[in-house]
Amino acid sequence: MTISDQIPPLEELSAIDIELRRIEEQLNKHRGQLDGMRSEVKTLEDRLKADRETLTTMDRARSELQVELRQMANQIERSREKLNRSRNERESMAAQREIEELRKLQRDRxxxxxxxTGAADGARTSISDADGRLTDVSRALEGTAPGATESLATLDVEKQARLEARAQVVTRLPTQLYRRYESIRTRRPVAIARVVNGICLGCHMSIPPMMIQKMRRLEAFEQCPSCVRIIYYYQAPAETASSADPSRA
Known part of the structure; x- marks a missing residue:
């Protein structure tokens, strides 16, 4: 198989790989969109669960404090009655100290x-906001998921067709050239480039004249000194017509 015979399947392989990369990017985009929305739903659900548990704990603590405050109010009232019934200074001072201590505890409570109460109000606001956001994201997910799933299925079918076509093209290339192509493709998404007017169209850098002469003889594929892509000489149609017309020789 000559170099001329190898160029068409090599270009076809590169075109298929470009299409496969485009398909993969679209697949990743759709998957990322769905995964992102599902992740946000899960995060919001976990947050709501934690906030509601925290709110329940705070409400329980508030109820206990309210009960304790009512009990303290009753104790203070009894201490006042004791103060009113005191028969001497000692009993009066003891009752007064008891009232002061109870009032201090009451202020603390x-x-x-x-x-x-402020923390519970803040938790309720947070729960309301998260609940609203969860509703919005869930509705968006319900609306997006069917279309995204259909797109994913279509893209998967297209990808499989491209992979099958790629496998057929690979059989038309020498094994050594294909391995070389794959090795470069790990570093460069597009592993080949034409050389036109002495310029590599992959990196737009000049190719040494000696290398160009060798490429024009179609002796072997070369690699661009700058971008390391597989390069080959492309003969422009005008140049081909000129070389084929004896009157232009």
Whole structure:
């Protein structure tokens, strides 16, 4: 198989790989979109569960504090009655100290209740916001998933067809050339490039004249000194017509 015979399947292989890369990018885009939305739904559900558990704990603590405050109010009232019934200074001072200690505890519990009430209100707002966002994302997912799933199925079919066509093209290339192509493709998405007017169309750098002369004789494929792609000389149609017309010789 001559170099001229190898160029068409090599170009066809490169075109298929470009299409496969495009298909893979679209597949990743659709999968990423669905995965992102599903991940957000899961995150919101976990957040709502944790926030609701926290709110339940805070509401329970608030209820306990309210009960404790009512009990303290009753204790303070009894201490006042004791103060009123005191028969001497000693009993009066003891009752007064008891009232002051109870009032201090009462203020502490009231401050704690106020803090818990603010935190509970904040938790309710957070739950409401997260619940609204969850509803929006879930609806968006329900609307997106069928279309995205259909697109994924279509792209998978297209990808499989391209892979089958690729396998057929590979059989038309020498094994050594294909391995060389694959090795370059791990570093360069497009592993081949034409050389036109002494310029590599892959990196737009000049090719040494000696290499161009060798390529024009179609002795072997070369690699661009700059981008390392497999390069081959492309004879422009005008140049071909000129060489074929004896009057232009």
């Amino acid at each position: 009231e401050e704690e209740l106020e803090r818990l």
